[in-house]
Amino acid sequence: MPASMPELTRESGISGLGEEDGKAMAGEVTFRVLRFDPKKDREPHFKEYQVPNEQGMTVLDGLLQIKAEQDPTLSFRRSCRSGICGSCAVRINGSSRPCCNTQITDNIVNGKVTVEPLANFELIRDLVVNLDPFWSKIRQIHPYNESGPFVMTGKALMEVCADDLAEIRKTEGCIFCGSCYSDCEALRTNKDFVGPAAIVRAYRFMRDPRDKLGKKRLDELKAKTGNAVWLCAVCGNCGEVCPKLIPTNECIASYKNSWFEDNLQPDGLKATAENIEKMGRVYELDDFAIRQRQKMGLAPLTPDNSPKLEPILKKKKGVAK
Amino acid sequence: MKRYAIFPGCTVPAQMPNYELSAKKVAEKLGIELVYLEGFTCCGFPYEAKDTFKQKTISIRNLAVAEKEGLEVVTLCSTCGSTLTKANHLFKTDAKYRGKLEEALKEIGFEYHGKTKIRHFTRMLYEDVGVEKLKSLVVRPFSGVKLAADYGCHYLKPSAVFEGFDDPKRPHTMDEIIEATGATSVDYKDRMACCGAALLAVDEKTSVGMTKYKLDNIKAAGADGMVTQCPFCGIMYDVYQATIGAYNLPVFYLPQLLGAAFGIDPKELGFKINQVKATELLKKVGA
Numbered sequence: 001m002p003a004s005m006p007e008l009t010r011e012s013g014i015s016g017l018g019e020e021d022g023k024a025m026a027g028e029v030t031f032r033v034l035r036f037d038p039k040k041d042r043e044p045h046f047k048e049y050q051v052p053n054e055q056g057m058t059v060l061d062g063l064l065q066i067k068a069e070q071d072p073t074l075s076f077r078r079s080c081r082s083g084i085c086g087s088c089a090v091r092i093n094g095s096s097r098p099c100c101n102t103q104i105t106d107n108i109v110n111g112k113v114t115v116e117p118l119a120n121f122e123l124i125r126d127l128v129v130n131l132d133p134f135w136s137k138i139r140q141i142h143p144y145n146e147s148g149p150f151v152m153t154g155k156a157l158m159e160v161c162a163d164d165l166a167e168i169r170k171t172e173g174c175i176f177c178g179s180c181y182s183d184c185e186a187l188r189t190n191k192d193f194v195g196p197a198a199i200v201r202a203y204r205f206m207r208d209p210r211d212k213l214g215k216k217r218l219d220e221l222k223a224k225t226g227n228a229v230w231l232c233a234v235c236g237n238c239g240e241v242c243p244k245l246i247p248t249n250e251c252i253a254s255y256k257n258s259w260f261e262d263n264l265q266p267d268g269l270k271a272t273a274e275n276i277e278k279m280g281r282v283y284e285l286d287d288f289a290i291r292q293r294q295k296m297g298l299a300p301l302t303p304d305n306s307p308k309l310e311p312i313l314k315k316k317k318g319v320a321k
Numbered sequence: 322m323k324r325y326a327i328f329p330g331c332t333v334p335a336q337m338p339n340y341e342l343s344a345k346k347v348a349e350k351l352g353i354e355l356v357y358l359e360g361f362t363c364c365g366f367p368y369e370a371k372d373t374f375k376q377k378t379i380s381i382r383n384l385a386v387a388e389k390e391g392l393e394v395v396t397l398c399s400t401c402g403s404t405l406t407k408a409n410h411l412f413k414t415d416a417k418y419r420g421k422l423e424e425a426l427k428e429i430g431f432e433y434h435g436k437t438k439i440r441h442f443t444r445m446l447y448e449d450v451g452v453e454k455l456k457s458l459v460v461r462p463f464s465g466v467k468l469a470a471d472y473g474c475h476y477l478k479p480s481a482v483f484e485g486f487d488d489p490k491r492p493h494t495m496d497e498i499i500e501a502t503g504a505t506s507v508d509y510k511d512r513m514a515c516c517g518a519a520l521l522a523v524d525e526k527t528s529v530g531m532t533k534y535k536l537d538n539i540k541a542a543g544a545d546g547m548v549t550q551c552p553f554c555g556i557m558y559d560v561y562q563a564t565i566g567a568y569n570l571p572v573f574y575l576p577q578l579l580g581a582a583f584g585i586d587p588k589e590l591g592f593k594i595n596q597v598k599a600t601e602l603l604k605k606v607g608a
Contacts, residue, residue: 094490185474186527235478257373266523289338312378
């Protein structure tokens with residue numbers, strides 16, 4: 001993505017639009033769409049279109065209307081029109097989602113619907129971005145069951161208990177639309193991060209008793225980036241934007257748990273966990289802090305008010321959900 | 322007098338007594354008592370990476386402590402608030418998980434019935450005190466001062482557990498409180514961007530890079546200062562600021578701003594502990 005690429009602010013100010021502006025009539029809505037033609041434009045820019053807003057129209061319907069009747073050069077990806085294929089995700093008013101199952105009426109901010117390409121990707125043209133890094137990371141986690149050679153035994157071939165199945169099902173809805181990748185805070189700063197979708201996918205196969213590859217499926221990525229999983233900043237955006245309501249944050253956390261089990265966690269997080277185990281808190285209230293609190297007239301907060309945490313934390317292993 | 326159990330968490334008492342002190346002073350001014358209970362520990366958040374079930378047990382144990390006293394919990398840290406609310410939500414909505422948690426609590430001599438309510442200090446101010454009341458107490462208006470609101474990630478996320486309070490994508494409650502002081506809450510690019518604090522112990526470069534992104538956006542919007550309500554954000558934007566660049570952007574904790582606007586002496590609001598000095602800005606409004 002060009003460094004100068006415009007991004008949304010809360011009040012969606014209009015600038016640099018000049019004569020292309022128009023006024024929305026009754027029953028119409030203004031679409032503010034990011035345009036960029038690498039052959040002509042030095043910078044991406046916004047252009048506004050008036051689109052009929054009839055009940056039931058989706059943001060994709062709006063884009064199709066623009067392309068069919070106003071500007072055939074507008075480029076965007078779309079296919080199934082029913083929230084299954086995952087190809088039409090864009091940023092709508094700053095938040096990513098497939099536009100085929102997003103109603104126009106629910107997404108008018110200050111009289112407009114602002115449509116931008118997914119973030120955290122290189123911009124190719126208009127609303128089309130280069131998804132290669134996303135797919136490459138998915139591929140590198142080996143997104144399939146590695147169940148070894150197929151042997152006929154005459155017994156049940158696969159034994160997946162209800163709990164495992166429930167856990168797998170939680171993640172199965174992913175349509176690889178890239179919304180979580182686009183709204184990922186850590187990825188904006190560090191493009192090496194594997195991103196939520198790939199972790200959720202890796203977690204799905206690690207939980208599958210038929211799979212034999214397990215945590216090894218991360219080796220390839222780890223060799224390349226070192227910190228494939230730990231760069232999640234726990235901002236919670238992926239869970240908010242997932243159109244399939246996958247509990248991404250929980251999957252990432254469970255996934256981290258499995259790395260802790262093998263003692264593969266970063267030193268900083270290990271130390272933090274040990275502090276909680278030892279003191280019931282992350283930071284020790286040292287003499288300086290205690291004196292400072294006293295001087296300020298704040299409650300003393302004894303540093304060892306948590307001996308009863310020990311039994312919980314001493315148990316060998318928690319009960320995974 | 323309204324009473325709430327204050328949940329201090331780990332970061333605030335050890336590193337941000339200025340946030341805690343100002344919250345205490347503002348509460349006093351509003352006739353609110355913040356009660357310190359014996360037996361609160363870490364909310365459990367950092368433990369989620371090691372063991373999600375044990376983390377939930379730590380959270381619920383804290384809620385059991387408050388339930389015994391019959392007090393609502395008010396947190397200063399957004400992450401404590403979110404972590405406790407999430408655990409409570411799970412306890413109340415997932416019978417199977419609840420059973421396992423109850424069992425774990427029993428082992429350590431605690432019981433919990435799902436009655437504790439948890440809110441962030443800011444939300445409590447917004448809902449129980451109200452913007453109008455806050456406005457009426459302002460004697461030192463911050464007129465003409467442009468401030469950038471920093472909500473922090475966990476004030477409203479995961480939104481599924483916050484009962485529809487505020488809008489996680491375009492929130493307004495903190496802006497309204499900032500504007501109650503007479504200040505202008507300025508808009509800036511990607512105002513919901515994350516400070517990156519959770520990555521400080523993992524990859525400092527990425528973490529600080531995330532902080533820089535937001536500081537740059539706030540500076541570009543011409544803000545005189547920044548207001549935060551999360552101690553993790555406070556570490557990044559205030560404590561780390563000078564190591565990232567010469568922004569000279571004072572960072573207030575929301576109760577520090579309110580306290581100053583209410584006429585409380587800045588010395589009593591812990592401004593001495595803020596790394597980026599707000600002296601000039603406070604002088605501008607006569608504090």
